[in-house]
Each structure stands twice: as structure tokens, then as C-alpha cells.
Amino acid sequence: MTSLNLEENFQSKIDTEIKIEPKDWMPDAYRKTLIRQISQHAHSEIVGMLPEGNWITRAPSLRRKLILLAKVQDEGGHGLYLYSAAETLGADRDELVQQLLTGKAKYSSIFNYPTLNWADIGAIGWLVDGAAIMNQVMLTRTSYGPYARAMVRICKEESFHQRQGYEIMMAMAGGSPEQKAMAQDALNRWWWPSLMMFGPRDSESAHSDQASKWKIKRKSNDELRQQFVDVTVPQAERIGLSVPDPDLKWNEARGHNDFGEIDWDEFWSVVKGNGPCNRQRLQARIKAYEDGAWVREAAMAHAEKKEQRKIEPEAAVKAA
Numbered sequence: 001m002t003s004l005n006l007e008e009n010f011q012s013k014i015d016t017e018i019k020i021e022p023k024d025w026m027p028d029a030y031r032k033t034l035i036r037q038i039s040q041h042a043h044s045e046i047v048g049m050l051p052e053g054n055w056i057t058r059a060p061s062l063r064r065k066l067i068l069l070a071k072v073q074d075e076g077g078h079g080l081y082l083y084s085a086a087e088t089l090g091a092d093r094d095e096l097v098q099q100l101l102t103g104k105a106k107y108s109s110i111f112n113y114p115t116l117n118w119a120d121i122g123a124i125g126w127l128v129d130g131a132a133i134m135n136q137v138m139l140t141r142t143s144y145g146p147y148a149r150a151m152v153r154i155c156k157e158e159s160f161h162q163r164q165g166y167e168i169m170m171a172m173a174g175g176s177p178e179q180k181a182m183a184q185d186a187l188n189r190w191w192w193p194s195l196m197m198f199g200p201r202d203s204e205s206a207h208s209d210q211a212s213k214w215k216i217k218r219k220s221n222d223e224l225r226q227q228f229v230d231v232t233v234p235q236a237e238r239i240g241l242s243v244p245d246p247d248l249k250w251n252e253a254r255g256h257n258d259f260g261e262i263d264w265d266e267f268w269s270v271v272k273g274n275g276p277c278n279r280q281r282l283q284a285r286i287k288a289y290e291d292g293a294w295v296r297e298a299a300m301a302h303a304e305k306k307e308q309r310k311i312e313p314e315a316a317v318k319a320a
């Protein structure tokens with residue numbers, strides 16, 4: 001097939017909803033876009049463990065501690081599936097990790113904000129996982145098979161995460177006046193950064209047009225953001241909390257909530273590495289990587305020994 005035919009054949013598969021699989025022909029730019037997005041997503045899961053991991057030892061009860069531990073562990077698992085999905089495209093996992101550690105790769109802006117108290121754990125589950133699901137449900141239908149399939153399990157787990165967060169907020173909002181004030185304060189601090197998770201406005205989004213044509217993205221940044229606002233506002237009202245946006249108003253004609261302008265300067269400043277916790281997050285990942293060097297070395301030594309046993313079983317038995 002000529003390269004023109006290959007392209008046409010590829011696009012017609014996408015148009016007829018046939019998934020693209022690792023060994024199928026694909027344009028280089030499709031492969032590159034996916035590696036970029038999937039690896040950023042994987043890094044987000046791994047860095048996303050940090051703000052919550054910080055609260056495992058300080059959870060207010062054994063029940064809360066168990067739940068939070070399980071949630072943070074799930075996020076580690078999501079990162080691993082996603083790195084594996086990126087590897088099916090020919091990416092090298094070590095290289096991806098190096099891109100994160102050297103600050104070359106992006107991860108979600110949201111994880112550069114601090115978790116100041118227990119109510120923040122509720123707000124993260126409710127809002128951050130809530131926003132993540134909105135985006136990831138769409139990705140269960142993305143055109144690349146391994147990414148779409150990884151998303152199915154991830155969404156099931158994210159949905160549990162969202163509920164655990166909302167349950168914390170419900171308990172706090174229905175608790176003492178001080179607890180309710182903490183829940184409101186956490187909502188005030190996490191609301192706008194959660195809206196930023198969906199990325200720049202469609203008109204400013206560099207990758208959206210092509211990603212939509214390839215059905216990597218099925219909904220635009222602005223559509224998903226609107227969907228999140230519409231779903232979340234009634235949830236806040238139900239537990240007696242108010243969304244910190246004076247411009248928020250139901251628009252009968254549109255059938256959606258209108259909402260205020262996001263501080264895009266803040267968004268880009270965080271994306272470029274100057275958010276409140278960017279440096280701290282990267283330092284934590286670098287330290288974890290360095291502290292884990294002995295585990296990687298031991299695993300390699302073990303694998304080499306096993307390989308050796310296959311080649312020279314008798315010598316290996318004698319040496320043991």
C-alpha cells in the first residue's frame with residue numbers, strides 16, 4: 001500500500017469505529033500524540049498520589065485510613081497500566097520516567113496545589129476524581145484499543161474514589177459549624193483548579209482539532225468542563241455548600257449553568273512549573289526514584305540469575 005492508502009485506510013477504520021491496535025499501521029503523529037497524552041496521564045496518576053499520600057498517617061479513623069490507602073494504591077496501579085499502554089506504542093518506560101523527573105513532561109496542573117487539612121481529601125475525591133472521571137469516561141471510547149480498555153477499569157475505580165470524597169464532604173458539611181467551614185474552605189480552594197484540569201479553552205487548545213479527528217478525544221475541553229459544572233453544582237447544593245463563583249447561574253435557554261472566567265494566567269503559570277507545589281512534587285518523585293534504585297538493581301540481578309539458570313541449569317545449581 002502507498003502511504004496515502006495507508007492513511008486513508010487508517011482514517012476509515014477510525015470513522016467506522018474500529019479500534020486501532022498496537023501492531024496496526026498508524027501515522028507517526030497519531031503515535032506521538034498518544035504517547036504524549038498517555039504518558040502525561042500516567043505521570044498525573046503517580047504525582048497525584050503525593051497530595052493524598054500525605055494524609056494517610058493523619059486520617060481521622062482506621063476506616064478513613066484504610067479507604068485512603070486503597071485509593072492511593074489504586075492511583076499507583078492506574079499509573080502502571082498507563083505506562084504499559086504507552087509501551088505498546090513503542091515508548092520506553094525509563095525514558096518517560098526520566099522526562100517526568102527532569103521536568104520535561106507535563107502532568108495535571110491540579111497536583112501542584114497543597115492539601116492543607118482533612119477536608120482537602122474530601123474535596124480532592126469529590127472534585128478532582130469527579131473531573132477525572134468526566135474526562136476518562138470519554139476515553140473508554142478513544143480510538144486506540146489498549147488506552148480505551150485501560151480506561152474501563154480506571155473509571156470503575158475513579159467512581160469509587162469520587163464517592164469516598166463526596167462522603168467525606170457530606171459528613172463534614174453535616175457536622176459541627178467548624179467542620180462545615182472547613183468543607184466550604186476546601187471547596188473554595190479546589191473549585192477553580194478543578195475546572196482548570198480540563199485544559200485550555202477550545203479556542204486555545206493546540207491539540208484538540210487533530211485529536212478529535214482521530215477520535216482520541218470525543219468531547220472538547222469546554223464541553224467536558226461544562227458537563228462537570230452542571231453535575232457538580234447540585235451536589236454542592238445538596239450538602240449545603242456554595243460554589244465560589246458569583247457569576248454561576250442556571251441559564252434556562254442554554255440548559256446549562258453559566259459560570260465565571262477561569263484565571264488562565266494562574267493555569268499557565270502552574271503548567272509551566274510555577275504553581276505552589278511544583279518543585280516539591282518533583283523533588284518527592286526524584287527522591288522516590290533514587291531511594292528505589294536498590295530495588296531495581298536487585299530485580300535485575302534476580303532476573304539475570306534466572307536467565308542464567310535457563311542457559312546453564314547444572315552450573316547454576318552448583319553455584320547455589
Ligand code: BYC
Pocket residue numbers: 036037040041042044045048049075106107108109110128129132135196197198199200204205206207208211221271
Ligand atoms: N495540566 O491542546 P490541549 C488523574 C497542556 S486526573 C497540565 O488542550 P490536550 C488523577 C497539554 O498537555 C488528570 N497541562 O491538550 C485524578 C498541552 O501541552 P503539550 C489526568 C495541561 O492533550 C485523581 C497544552 O496544555 N488526566 O490522573 O488535547 C487522583 C495544550 O492543551 C492541562 C489525564 O491526563 C492540565 N490540566 O488536552 C489521581 C486525561 N491541560 O502536551 C490522579 C488524559 C492541558 O502540548 N488527558 N495541558 O506540551 C487528556 O484528556 C488531555 O491531555 C487533556 C488536555 C484534556 C488534559
